[in-house]
Amino acid sequence: MHGRDGVDLEAAQRAVVDLLTALGKDPVSEHLADTPRRVAHAYAEMLTPRDFDLTTFPNEEGYGELVLVRGIPVQSLCEHHLLPFQGVAHVGYLPGERILGLSKLARVVELFARDLQVQERLTKQVADWLLEHLAPRGVGVVVEAEHLCMSLRGVRAAGSRTVTSAMLGVLRDDARTRQEFFALTGFHP
Numbered sequence: 001m002h003g004r005d006g007v008d009l010e011a012a013q014r015a016v017v018d019l020l021t022a023l024g025k026d027p028v029s030e031h032l033a034d035t036p037r038r039v040a041h042a043y044a045e046m047l048t049p050r051d052f053d054l055t056t057f058p059n060e061e062g063y064g065e066l067v068l069v070r071g072i073p074v075q076s077l078c079e080h081h082l083l084p085f086q087g088v089a090h091v092g093y094l095p096g097e098r099i100l101g102l103s104k105l106a107r108v109v110e111l112f113a114r115d116l117q118v119q120e121r122l123t124k125q126v127a128d129w130l131l132e133h134l135a136p137r138g139v140g141v142v143v144e145a146e147h148l149c150m151s152l153r154g155v156r157a158a159g160s161r162t163v164t165s166a167m168l169g170v171l172r173d174d175a176r177t178r179q180e181f182f183a184l185t186g187f188h189p
Helices: 009-022 035-046 103-113 119-134 175-185
Strands: 056-058 067-078 084-094 098-100 138-147 162-169
Touching: 009 035, 035 067, 067 103, 067 119, 067 138, 067 175, 084 103, 084 119, 084 175, 098 119, 103 119, 119 138, 119 162, 138 175
Parallel strands: none
Antiparallel strands: 056 098, 067 084, 084 138, 138 162
């Protein structure tokens, strides 16, 4: 039985049974009997972005200032430990001939966050996608997230946040515009 985007839910459930057994747990106990199904469905959900249509509009007014959405929730899974990382993304662009429906900035973040990820790649994918599909004069993306692989295990640095950024076009080349973007995000490099 395949679920979201070809995820083999039955194979995932078998793998969870194997994992529980390998960890010394009884997968048929009353408390764990439905855990393999729940875990398989949870991972399928976390790894499948919702479909969306890119909605752009003509920039008839010639708006040339920064458009920024701050505090977009980000939830993803670390590809090294399969543990969540979560935080916020700040995404902005300098319009060219088209402007974007604002909710689409959050949808683009989700598009790439719903995968096994590293934060650096996620940040760059969002910026590159916007540059390719919107053709703005510049794009800026900052992602701030706490990684449970650092908080719950290893160094156990609870509360630490990783910050990544990607600047393209004018936001990369013009120091004043880049500084304006960082000031509006509340991030001070």
